[in-house]
Amino acid sequence: MARDAVLQVAGLQTHFFTFGGTRVVRAVDGIDFTLRAGETLGLVGESGSGKTTTCLSIVGLLPRAARIVGGRVVFEGEDLTRKSQRELRRIRGRRIAVILQDPMASLNPLFTIYRQVAEPAFFHQHLRGRPLRERVQGLLRAVRIPSPEWRMREYPHQMSGGMRQRIVGAIALSGGPRLVIADEPTTNLDVTIQAQYLDLLKDIQRETGVALIFVTHNLGIVAKMCDRVAVMYAGKIVEQAPVRELFDSPKHPYTRALLGSMPRLGSKEPLYSIRGQPPNLANLPAGCAFHPRCPDVMPRCMTEEPRDVRPGDGSVARCWLLDDVLTRS
Amino acid sequence: MSSPVLEVRALKKHFPVRRRLLGGPATWVKAVDGVDLAIGAGETLGLIGESGCGKTTTSKLILRQETPTSGTISFGSRDIASLEGRDLMAYRRAVQVVFQDPFSSLSPRMRVRDIVAEPLEIHTDLSPAAIDERVGHVLELVGLAPDVAPLFPHEFSGGQRQRIAIARALATDTRLIVLDEPVSALDVSVRAQIINQLEELQKKLGVSYLFIGHDLATVAHISHRIAVMYLGKIVESAASETLCTRPMHPYTQALFAAALPSHPDDRGQTTPITGEIPSALSLPSGCRFHPRCPSAMPVCSQVEPTLRRRDGGGEVACHLYE
Numbered sequence: 343m344a345r346d347a348v349l350q351v352a353g354l355q356t357h358f359f360t361f362g363g364t365r366v367v368r369a370v371d372g373i374d375f376t377l378r379a380g381e382t383l384g385l386v387g388e389s390g391s392g393k394t395t396t397c398l399s400i401v402g403l404l405p406r407a408a409r410i411v412g413g414r415v416v417f418e419g420e421d422l423t424r425k426s427q428r429e430l431r432r433i434r435g436r437r438i439a440v441i442l443q444d445p446m447a448s449l450n451p452l453f454t455i456y457r458q459v460a461e462p463a464f465f466h467q468h469l470r471g472r473p474l475r476e477r478v479q480g481l482l483r484a485v486r487i488p489s490p491e492w493r494m495r496e497y498p499h500q501m502s503g504g505m506r507q508r509i510v511g512a513i514a515l516s517g518g519p520r521l522v523i524a525d526e527p528t529t530n531l532d533v534t535i536q537a538q539y540l541d542l543l544k545d546i547q548r549e550t551g552v553a554l555i556f557v558t559h560n561l562g563i564v565a566k567m568c569d570r571v572a573v574m575y576a577g578k579i580v581e582q583a584p585v586r587e588l589f590d591s592p593k594h595p596y597t598r599a600l601l602g603s604m605p606r607l608g609s610k611e612p613l614y615s616i617r618g619q620p621p622n623l624a625n626l627p628a629g630c631a632f633h634p635r636c637p638d639v640m641p642r643c644m645t646e647e648p649r650d651v652r653p654g655d656g657s658v659a660r661c662w663l664l665d666d667v668l669t670r671s
Numbered sequence: 672m673s674s675p676v677l678e679v680r681a682l683k684k685h686f687p688v689r690r691r692l693l694g695g696p697a698t699w700v701k702a703v704d705g706v707d708l709a710i711g712a713g714e715t716l717g718l719i720g721e722s723g724c725g726k727t728t729t730s731k732l733i734l735r736q737e738t739p740t741s742g743t744i745s746f747g748s749r750d751i752a753s754l755e756g757r758d759l760m761a762y763r764r765a766v767q768v769v770f771q772d773p774f775s776s777l778s779p780r781m782r783v784r785d786i787v788a789e790p791l792e793i794h795t796d797l798s799p800a801a802i803d804e805r806v807g808h809v810l811e812l813v814g815l816a817p818d819v820a821p822l823f824p825h826e827f828s829g830g831q832r833q834r835i836a837i838a839r840a841l842a843t844d845t846r847l848i849v850l851d852e853p854v855s856a857l858d859v860s861v862r863a864q865i866i867n868q869l870e871e872l873q874k875k876l877g878v879s880y881l882f883i884g885h886d887l888a889t890v891a892h893i894s895h896r897i898a899v900m901y902l903g904k905i906v907e908s909a910a911s912e913t914l915c916t917r918p919m920h921p922y923t924q925a926l927f928a929a930a931l932p933s934h935p936d937d938r939g940q941t942t943p944i945t946g947e948i949p950s951a952l953s954l955p956s957g958c959r960f961h962p963r964c965p966s967a968m969p970v971c972s973q974v975e976p977t978l979r980r981r982d983g984g985g986e987v988a989c990h991l992y993e
Contacts, residue, residue, distance in 0.1 A: 532721035559858070566932050585935045603859065610911075620861075
């Protein structure tokens with residue numbers, strides 16, 4: 343494991359067991375990635391590709407039907423998959439924080455902003471009284487909430503959507519985390535508010551060196567925020583690369599298709615459209631899961647699952663096309 | 672543009688808000704406050720702006736789900752406010768809507784056939800066999816096989832459901848479809864399918880679209896012209912390419928600056944506008960954008976700018992260009 347790695351996920355498999363365990367859905371099926379301090383990893387994919395299950399597996403908040411059946415999640419040298427819920431509770435909210443999509447659902451409407459932002463510092467750092475108050479004000483100031491002294495006495499409904507999302511950010515930072523997992527944090531925000539929020543996250547990262555996992559289906563956010571990108575499809579990472587490599591020379595046909603289907607300002611060209619629908623995880627096609635939608639499909643893709651190939655520019659992709667090119671050269 | 676399909680003039684919609692218990696002056700939310708729009712045949716007009724700017728109220732007024740406080744909406748040569756009975760039915764046939772979320776806009780208890788046939792049953796006296804034929808035809812138009820007709824919406828993915836919603840909107844002799852964020856709820860890989868499909872249908876049928884959205888790149892891609900709305904007013908409108916290459920209003924410029932890059936090298940360090948959209952309950956004086964505007968001048972807080980012709984075609988409402 344790299345010395346400065348904050349998080350290393352190796353061979354992680356999380357499956358859902360439904361109908362009394364007779365049906366198995368492989369939501370996450372053997373993924374690997376490493377995250378260093380101060381680095382931002384984009385986890386990209388469509389709904390059902392396993393992005394959110396990956397995040398929940400890391401923090402141990404999986405729903406009852408799901409279980410980690412293989413692999414390791416090593417955070418600062420400790421394997422989180424072997425920890426009890428009690429131990430995980432001491433890590434969550436303190437060393438790993440999660441920001442979810444809907445700020446209204448993550449905030450309790452019955453408690454003041456003060457109480458909610460103070461909670462992690464109260465439990466984890468045992469702050470009380472004046473130091474606690476100062477800490478809360480400092481956090482609110484860090485996320486650019488104007489006049490925090492009186493804003494903190496208000497309730498979530500008195501805030502705008504952008505402010506609520508920044509308050510969720512303040513709660514996430516409150517324990518001084520080493521890793522923040524942000525699951526589509528800006529989907530409900532307007533473009534100008536989204537830009538402000540993303541800039542804010544970047545500033546905070548520059549100051550604290552926190553590692554970020556950014557879950558999104560928006561390649562524009564990836565282009566703006568991430569250092570590295572992992573593209574997920576049907577529970578697997580089909581391509582992982584530094585952000586520039588991914589945009590300049592995408593290796594996997596799915597990545598190429600995603601980039602081609604993204605409308606660009608100033609271009610009226612017809613969009614590249616991926617045929618078919620996202621796959622049903624309970625009934626995946628044989629071989630490569632993308633083969634029914636792939637424009638470059640070969641007979642081999644329908645029967646054999648591709649393996650990881652490293653073309654040598656820092657990227658990893660799972661595609662027979664690439665495998666053939668490499669073995670031939 | 673030859674005579675427009677739909678023309679909106681000085682449209683206003685003010686909602687009363689009762690805030691004080693006893694007497695007190697009634698306050699008004701000026702959701703739409705003097706909007707002019709025109710949509711030509713076979714044209715797509717994009718309407719962009721942040722939430723709360725009045726996009727959806729404008730579309731509701733056009734669909735006659737709300738009655739305007741003042742101003743006119745003319746369809747053909749008639750003001751839609753005066754339409755009644757048969758004429759109103761004809762208007763409702765010609766103007767249809769597709770909503771953002773195809774999971775809530777289709778009844779889970781109706782079969783696809785009945786969903787698409789409903790407008791035909793209300794508006795036409797076609798025989799059941801003729802309706803079936805028409806349903807099959809519009810399903811084919813939107814890229815679905817006619818044999819999906821007996822299925823229920825839950826048997827379809829998001830993209831396919833949106834196709835069903837579009838088929839329903841096309842079932843009658845539709846001339847204008849209001850598309851209220853039709854792709855925001857869809858998976859990225861199917862968004863392009865729907866956008867391409869909409870463009871193809873327009874070419875084939877000559878139908879007009881009012882495309883409401885907040886994703887600039889998507890709106891710019893599908894629209895011929897774009898109108899930018901801020902707090903109930905149009906602040907700038909121009910041909911899509913003109914607006915993208917040379918936005919003039921500081922608000923339009925800010926929207927473009929805040930748009931996400933399409934490549935990591937375009938991560939510009941531009942500072943977009945600060946602050947948030949003010950409440951429509953207490954509108955700023957003068958130009959509504961002046962409290963957030965980076966180039967605000969003293970005159971901006973006193974005099975409200977009006978729309979004037981801008982360079983390169985289109986209109987802009989800003990004191991900078993007077």
